Amino acid sequence: MEIYVALKIIWAVLLGVLLTGLAVMVGMDMGVGTLLRFVGKNDAERRTALNIIGPHWDGNQVWFILGGGAIFAAFPTLYATSFSVFYVVMILLLFSMIMRPVAFEYRSKVDAKSWRATWDWAFLISGALPMIIYGAAFGNVLEGVGFHYGWTGQYYQDESFLSYLLNPFAVMCGVMSLSLSIYQGGTFLMLRGVEPIYSRARLFASCGGLLAAVIFAVGGLWVSHLNGYVFTGAVNPGMAATPLGGPAVAVHAGAWLNNYNNHPILWVAPVLGFVGMLVGTLALRLHLKVLGWWLGAVAWAGTISTVGIAMFPFLMPSSTNPSQSLTVWNSTGSAYNLGWMLFFAVVFVPVILSYTSWAFYVMRGKVKTETIVNDPHSY
Amino acid sequence: MPLIDPTVVDLSRLQFALTALYHFLFVPLTLGMTMLLAAMETTYVITSKQVYKDMTQFWGKLFGINFAIGVATGLTMEFEFGTNWSMFSHFVGDVFGTPLAIEGLMAFFMESTFIGLMFFGWDRLSKPAHLAITYLVALASNLSALWILIANGFMQDPEGASFNPDTMRMQFNSFVQLVFSPDAQAKFVHTSIAGFVTGAMFVMGVSAYFLLTNRHKEFAARSIRMAAVFGLISTLAVVTLGDALGRLDDLLQPTKIAAIEGLWHTTTSPSAPWLLAALPNDKTQSNSLEIGIPYVLTPLITHTLDKPIPGLIDLESAAGPKILNGIKAINALQQYSTTHDAASLAMFKQYEDDMGYGFLAQQNAPNQDLNAITPAEMPAVVQQTELDTVPNVFVTFWAFRIMMFLGFYFIALFAFMAYFSLKNQLENNRFLLKLCTISIPAPILACEFGWITAEAGRQPWSVYGWLPTFQAASSHSVGYMVFSLIGFTLLYSLFIAAELYLMFKYARLGPQSHDHAAPVAGTGALPMFAKPGFAAKSWE
Numbered sequence A: 001m002e003i004y005v006a007l008k009i010i011w012a013v014l015l016g017v018l019l020t021g022l023a024v025m026v027g028m029d030m031g032v033g034t035l036l037r038f039v040g041k042n043d044a045e046r047r048t049a050l051n052i053i054g055p056h057w058d059g060n061q062v063w064f065i066l067g068g069g070a071i072f073a074a075f076p077t078l079y080a081t082s083f084s085v086f087y088v089v090m091i092l093l094l095f096s097m098i099m100r101p102v103a104f105e106y107r108s109k110v111d112a113k114s115w116r117a118t119w120d121w122a123f124l125i126s127g128a129l130p131m132i133i134y135g136a137a138f139g140n141v142l143e144g145v146g147f148h149y150g151w152t153g154q155y156y157q158d159e160s161f162l163s164y165l166l167n168p169f170a171v172m173c174g175v176m177s178l179s180l181s182i183y184q185g186g187t188f189l190m191l192r193g194v195e196p197i198y199s200r201a202r203l204f205a206s207c208g209g210l211l212a213a214v215i216f217a218v219g220g221l222w223v224s225h226l227n228g229y230v231f232t233g234a235v236n237p238g239m240a241a242t243p244l245g246g247p248a249v250a251v252h253a254g255a256w257l258n259n260y261n262n263h264p265i266l267w268v269a270p271v272l273g274f275v276g277m278l279v280g281t282l283a284l285r286l287h288l289k290v291l292g293w294w295l296g297a298v299a300w301a302g303t304i305s306t307v308g309i310a311m312f313p314f315l316m317p318s319s320t321n322p323s324q325s326l327t328v329w330n331s332t333g334s335a336y337n338l339g340w341m342l343f344f345a346v347v348f349v350p351v352i353l354s355y356t357s358w359a360f361y362v363m364r365g366k367v368k369t370e371t372i373v374n375d376p377h378s379y
Numbered sequence B: 001m002p003l004i005d006p007t008v009v010d011l012s013r014l015q016f017a018l019t020a021l022y023h024f025l026f027v028p029l030t031l032g033m034t035m036l037l038a039a040m041e042t043t044y045v046i047t048s049k050q051v052y053k054d055m056t057q058f059w060g061k062l063f064g065i066n067f068a069i070g071v072a073t074g075l076t077m078e079f080e081f082g083t084n085w086s087m088f089s090h091f092v093g094d095v096f097g098t099p100l101a102i103e104g105l106m107a108f109f110m111e112s113t114f115i116g117l118m119f120f121g122w123d124r125l126s127k128p129a130h131l132a133i134t135y136l137v138a139l140a141s142n143l144s145a146l147w148i149l150i151a152n153g154f155m156q157d158p159e160g161a162s163f164n165p166d167t168m169r170m171q172f173n174s175f176v177q178l179v180f181s182p183d184a185q186a187k188f189v190h191t192s193i194a195g196f197v198t199g200a201m202f203v204m205g206v207s208a209y210f211l212l213t214n215r216h217k218e219f220a221a222r223s224i225r226m227a228a229v230f231g232l233i234s235t236l237a238v239v240t241l242g243d244a245l246g247r248l249d250d251l252l253q254p255t256k257i258a259a260i261e262g263l264w265h266t267t268t269s270p271s272a273p274w275l276l277a278a279l280p281n282d283k284t285q286s287n288s289l290e291i292g293i294p295y296v297l298t299p300l301i302t303h304t305l306d307k308p309i310p311g312l313i314d315l316e317s318a319a320g321p322k323i324l325n326g327i328k329a330i331n332a333l334q335q336y337s338t339t340h341d342a343a344s345l346a347m348f349k350q351y352e353d354d355m356g357y358g359f360l361a362q363q364n365a366p367n368q369d370l371n372a373i374t375p376a377e378m379p380a381v382v383q384q385t386e387l388d389t390v391p392n393v394f395v396t397f398w399a400f401r402i403m404m405f406l407g408f409y410f411i412a413l414f415a416f417m418a419y420f421s422l423k424n425q426l427e428n429n430r431f432l433l434k435l436c437t438i439s440i441p442a443p444i445l446a447c448e449f450g451w452i453t454a455e456a457g458r459q460p461w462s463v464y465g466w467l468p469t470f471q472a473a474s475s476h477s478v479g480y481m482v483f484s485l486i487g488f489t490l491l492y493s494l495f496i497a498a499e500l501y502l503m504f505k506y507a508r509l510g511p512q513s514h515d516h517a518a519p520v521a522g523t524g525a526l527p528m529f530a531k532p533g534f535a536a537k538s539w540e
Helices: A003-039 A043-053 A057-074 A076-085 A087-109 A113-143 A161-165 A168-192 A197-225 A255-262 A264-285 A289-311 A335-362 A369-374 B006-047 B050-084 B086-120 B127-156 B175-179 B182-212 B217-252 B254-260 B297-302 B312-339 B342-364 B378-387 B393-422 B430-438 B442-456 B478-509 B532-539
Strands: A147-149 A155-157 A227-231 A249-253 A314-316 B161-164 B169-172 B274-281 B286-293 B461-463
Touching: A003 A043, A003 A057, A003 A087, A003 A113, A003 A168, A003 A197, A003 A289, A003 A335, A043 A087, A043 A113, A043 A168, A043 A197, A043 A369, A057 A076, A057 A087, A057 A335, A057 B050, A057 B086, A076 A087, A076 A155, A076 A314, A076 B050, A076 B086, A087 A113, A087 A161, A087 B050, A087 B478, A113 A168, A113 A289, A168 A197, A168 A264, A168 A289, A197 A255, A197 A264, A197 A289, A227 A255, A227 A289, A249 A255, A255 A264, A255 A289, A264 A289, A335 B086, A335 B169, B006 B050, B006 B127, B006 B182, B006 B217, B006 B442, B006 B478, B050 B086, B050 B182, B050 B217, B050 B478, B086 B127, B086 B161, B086 B169, B086 B175, B086 B461, B127 B175, B127 B182, B127 B461, B182 B217, B182 B393, B182 B430, B182 B442, B217 B254, B217 B297, B217 B393, B254 B312, B254 B393, B274 B297, B274 B393, B312 B342, B312 B378, B342 B378, B393 B430, B393 B442
Parallel strands: none
Antiparallel strands: A147 A155, A227 A249, B161 B169, B274 B286
16 A cells, blocks of 8 residues: 555544544533533532543643644645634634633632623533534534635635534534533543532433433434435545545435445444443443543544544535545645654654643542632632 | 635734734743743742742742633634635645644643643642643743744745645645744744743732832742843843844845835945834835934844845835746646646746745736736736735834834843842832833733734735735635624633733732641631632531
C-alpha cells in the first residue's frame, strides 16, 4: 500500500479517536454542567458538584480545541467547508462554549443569589447545547449536506441553515449525544460526590444510558432506510487531495449498511455501543462507578465508530453535488504534513494521557461540601 | 467565479479583528503573570517566607480571573478560520493548521491540565511538586505563544510550503523552514516578552495602589521590586526585538515598513527624516504636518548609512509587472483545473510566483473575470491593482507610533520605580505610584497596537504575496455575519464587564494570609471569597 494511502487511513482512524476523546472528556464536563441545577438543590451542593469537575474541565476542554486544530491541519478542506456550511450552529456552539470557562471562574466569586443563578443557567445552556449540536452534526453529515466547490476550492452553500437546524434525524442524534454526556457526567459525579449528589447523579446517569441505547436502536433502523452514498466511478485512494473532478457517486437508500454487509465482523462496533450503554447502566445500578465510567467511554467509541464505519470512506457527502463529497481520499492534508502530524501525535498523545491520568489521581477521592465552602481556592 | 460580497468580507474582517483584539486583551497578561508567579513561588520555596506564598496566591487569583476569559475567547479563534475564512483554511490549512494542532498537543493540553493542579493542588502536592507545576504552566503558555506565532509568521512570510496546482492549495514541504522562519521567531520573542512587560506593569500598578492606600505595605514593596526589575529588563528586550522585526520587514514586507514609516517616495539620501508625527493621506498618497528627525530613518531601518528604503509609490509601480504575470498565472491555473493539460501547467509554472497578484487583480477586472480583460483594458486594470497592493498608511503609521511611544514610556517608568524601590523611597513618590496604577492597561494597549501594526500592515494580503484577504473569506450572507457579530458583541461586552468588576473587587480586597487568618466560626481559615456569613449559612 502506498504510504500516502496508509497515512490517510491512519488519520481517519485518529479523527475517530479524537472525536471519541472529545466526546468522553468534554461530554463529561458538559454532563456535569447540564446536571448542575438538578443534582444541586442549594448553593453549597452546586458548588460541590462544580468543584468535582473543577480541577479538570480546563484540561478536558483542550480536546475540543485540539479537535479544531487537528481537523484544520489533517483535513483542511473538511475544516474549511464544514465549519462554514454549518455557520449558524457553529456560532451557537461557540457562544455556548465560551460561556463555560467564564462561568467556572466567576460564578462563586460573588456572593449574590441572582449572580450565581445566572451562571447556573449559563452552565445548563453551555452544557446541553454543545452536546446537542455535536450529535446533530453527525446526523446531518449522515444525511448529506448541500454544498459544492468552485474551481479554486472555495465552497458554496446550497441549502438554508434551517434545513440542518430543523432536521428531525439530526435532532434525535443530538438528544442521544446529550444523553451520553449526562451518563458520563453523572458517573463522574458519583465517583467524586457524596450524598445527596451521589443518588441524584446516579438516577440521571442511568436514565441517560438507557435513553441513549433506545435512540441508538431507533437511529440504526432509521439509517437502514436513509440515503447513503456509494462510489460508482473508479476510486484512487492515493489521489491528490481535492474534491474537484473526483469519481462519480450514487445515492441509494440503505447504502450506509454496505460496509457492514460486506464485512460482517464490523457489526462489533454497534454491539460495543450497546454493551457500553446497557452494561454501563447496570454497573451504575450496582454502584460499580469506575467500571461504569469506562463503559461510558466504550459507548462513545462504539457509537462514533459505528457512524465512521457506515460512512467510510465518506466524511461529509454533498447532497447537491455528490461527486464533490468529501472523503478520506480527497480531503486530507499532504503526505508530508500528515507524516509530521503523526510524529507529533505519537510523541505527545501518550504524554498527554499520562499527565491527565496523574492529574485525576492527584485530585482523587470524594469532594466534601464542608471543604469546598471553606477552601479559598475552590470554585 | 464571482467574488465574495465586499460587505461580507468587511464584516468578516471586522469580526476577526474584534474577536482577535479582544482575545489579545487577556493573552499578554497570562504570558507575563505565569512567569511572575513562577518567580514568586520559587522565592517562596527557597526562603519559606509566608509573604511569598501569599504573593503567589493573591496574584494567582487575579491571574485566574484573567485566564478564564482568555481561554474562552481563544476557543473562538481556533474555530473562526473555518467558520469565516474558508478559502484561507483550504488554501493554507495544510501548513497553517499544523502549528495550531501542535500547539494543542504540546502546549495547551499541558497548560490547561496543570492549571487545575496549580489552583487546586496546594494541599495535595509537596512544595517542590507544586512549584514544578507552576513552571510547567509558565513554560506551556509561552510554548503556546510560540506555535501560534509560527502560524502567524507563515501569513507574514510564507516559508516552508509551495503551491500545488493539483490540490489548489499551498502544501507543507519544510518543517524546518516553517518553524525557524525568522519572522516567526523574532515575533515570538517580541510578543511573549511584551506579555512579561504587561504582567510586570499589572503587579506594579496594583501594588502601588496598596502603598497609596497604606495597606499590605511589605507585600506591596516586595511585589514592586520584583516587578520593576523584571519589567525594565523585559521592556528593553521588547524594544530590541521590535527593531529586529523592523529589519526583517524591510527585507520581507517592504510595503509594511514603508507604511509604518509613512514613506511614499524612495529615500535618496541618508538625511531622510524619521517621522515623529505626520498625517498620512491614503487618497492623495502624501503626508501633511510632518515632524521628523533627519538622518535617523536610514540607519534605523536598514542598519546601514546609505541603503535606500523603497517608498510606497515606487513599490506600487514595481508591482505592475507582477500583476501582469499574476493574471497570466491565474488564467493558466483556471484552464488547468478543467483540462489538466501540460501546456497550461507549464504556463502556470512560468508565472507561479506572482499568482497572488492575479487574485488581487480580480476585483478590478470587468465582471470580475480575468479571462475577459481585453488588451486595451489591461493597463487600467494593472494601474488600479497597483494601488491595491499597499496597506492603509494612516492606520499602520499611527498604530506603530502609539506602540513605540508607549514602549519608551514603560522603560522610563520601570527604571524610576526600580531605582526608588532599591533606595526604599517608594512611599515618598506618590505621583509615581499613581502613575503606575493608571498605567496598568497601557502595556495591553501597546500590545493591541502592535497587533494592528503587524496585521493591518500586512494588507491587502491574508498570506503575504499569495492570497488577498478579500479572496480568503467564507461566502456567507450579510445576515449570517450580522447574527454572529451581534452575538459576539453582546457576549463579549458582558464578559468584560464581569471581568473588570471581579478584577477590581479582588485587587481592592488585597492579599490574605490563609495560614495566619483568624478562624471563622470554627470552620478553619477565612475563605477568600466566601464571606464568613455565607460560609456559615451554607452549613445550615
